[in-house]
Amino acid sequence: MNILLVTPFQLTDVGGVSTAVVSLMREFEKRGHRTSVLVPGEGHGMRRRVDGCGRTVHAMYLRPPYCPAAVLRGLVGFCLFFGLTLWQLARLVRRERIDVVAVQYPLPWVFYFAVLRCVSSFQLVVTYQGSDAHDLSRWSPIDRQLVGFLLARADSVTAVSQSLLDEVAAAFPRLRLAHTRLISNGAPFDLIPAADGSHAPPAAVAGDYVLFVGHLVHRKGLDVVLDALRFAHEQGCRLHLVVAGDGPERPALERQAAGAGLADHVHFAGNQAHPAIFDLYRGCLFFVLASRAEGRPLVIAEAMACGKAVVATKVDGIPEMVEDGRSGLLVDPDDPCALADAMIRLCRDAELRDAIGRRGQAVAEREYAWNGIATRYLEVFREVRAR
Template sequence: MTGPQSDGAPRAATVARRPRVALVSSSYAPHVGGVEEHVRQVAHELQSNGCAVEVWSVDRGTGPVVRDVEGVTVRYLPTPLPSGSIGGVGRFLRALPDAWRRWRRATRDFRPSVIHVHCFGPNGVYALALSRRFRLPLVVTSHGETVADDHAVFQRSAVLRTALRRALRRASAVTAPSSFVLDELRSDFGLVDGEVVPNGVDLSLVGDADRSPFDGRYVLAVGRLGRVKGFDLLVEAMDGIDLDADVRLVVVGDGPEQGVLEALVADRGPAERVEFAGRLAPAAVADAMAGALSVVVPSRMEAFGIVALEAWRSGAPLVMTDRGGAPGFVRDGVDGILVDPLDGAALRAAIVRVVGDERLRAALVAAGRQRVPEFTWARVARAYEDRYEAIADGRRDGPGAMKGAAR
């Protein structure tokens, strides 16, 4: 309630100070993927809500530079870590002073009120050190990197395992896109509590089947061509599948497994049924989904699966892996068909069932379209803002005083 001041002017309403957020990501543009898209969308949403935002990303070949990327300041920072060899330790010790200087400079230049790590890796190690050095609140969002990484870095790196445990203990909030990821952090890294903040999708990219870049009848798979994504399982399932001869598999994306997949197609014989289309722009992907008989996500492990939301948005019937976080939001037989992709016969049967049943496809599409408005990037950003505000309201004894996440 406002009242008169001594000069007769109304008292100004108190305006809450907006947070200054450093989104510390394992990767960012020009690289593409689920984490990169998540951080990109969240950065823009937070900015539109009046927050000051910078993205601090691991330098993966750009060099230690600062760039404006679509209106967001992005700092690409070096993240050397020690390895087990004498030479590796020596290289780390030589690189560390410059790397640490650059991370300190980023903190002093931007003056964040919260450090928010996305996809814990070397970026998380440096974020944890900054949180301690500058007494800044730390938020950790895991995207399944401890279990769904092609290179199994957490199995190989004691430094990362130790740093993640310490970061979870220190963090003022810990989130993940699915309860599956939180459960893994609890069982293997000592997390207490934690909260689900699901992924989102850009609802403005509504696919149009008439604009699909592909002709004819096809099943579609989209993603980075890495082993965890299970595209080899899908290629093998297409060998001898009981579908009309004109139905083919189109794979959209690129990545390190592309040569392996092409060799597998040549060896297993379904070359006429498998097309590798490379990477497409997001609008073209939406159109391709709209024209597909089904979108299939055959991942060996999927923390969440933004592709599922994209399929719902574009009106594509979904066949989704049951390994990981999908059972937490995909309703089997209602808005998707859940299947174990390691069971080749079951994967074939799920694809054949969806492709061959027009009424089922229509029902899956209708249910998916009804669900997808629940998963907007605005909601994701708002959930993070709620946590930033709770941290600010409860922070009386420095970072970590309000521990809703891990102890």
């Protein structure tokens, strides 16, 4: 099978979607399927390269018809380049003999593949990962119509959690989604043995630490974690917190930590490569994520794969991953007191912490290995091709 993965993120970006795309490429290639990826580019011409890992990457700017900052100019540019863009995509599909176009994280500009689907023989599979579904209500009517057109032409719509499928269905009540499937993201188990401890936590960490991994945006709820950490300190549980990730909220979060008297116990490590991340997972006491909205966060699967207990919020796809009291502890979002209680409980009860970690690891090995996830995608691809 010849597969084209389409994503709005570069393969080198830090984040769950890029990790998912890279992992799927690797698994598909292992099974003899020729796989390439299309990412956003700066020019209107199609550019092809083979990266340092041997992956075929195509890059091109897919101009949307609507630009809020310059409506008329954007429309004129779209009309001028629409035919050329479509022709170049059609040539790519034809030259690479693409059987399946698999869109990971559909944004409005991907509608070009819906147009091509009307006149081509490839199958179109669209996958929702998180914010691509959460943010639909904030999009302009034109952007929603473009994505609706894409979904109407899709041969299958998948998502990493049922809650995301429900959000998409609610955003397009008149649209019957085709051949829906749930396929979670996974954890890169092959990278865990390579975590040899050479990437130590920040030197200032002088005791047990809790780990947060994620983009520093409001949706991830790190501000709630900081409030919970302050409450835990007030009750004598003086944990350190290591924050692996970066983002626009970092300055405000650093000020919050300093204002709460936590500057010596909160360590912002910035974005980290996977080997360093897995060293941090393996060295932490437990993992915490207080998201306000999520799909199925890859970081939870990674923490569970490393045998670490997880404290997380009961939102969207997280309860589909974590069974409260068995493979993790779940609390309501925006409730720092409840989060602090859960953190204190795991801090003080090593037996519970280890038992939850073992059960979570068993779940991860069963549900979140990328070879099994790739198998589920390939089953969907074969099903839609057989129609």
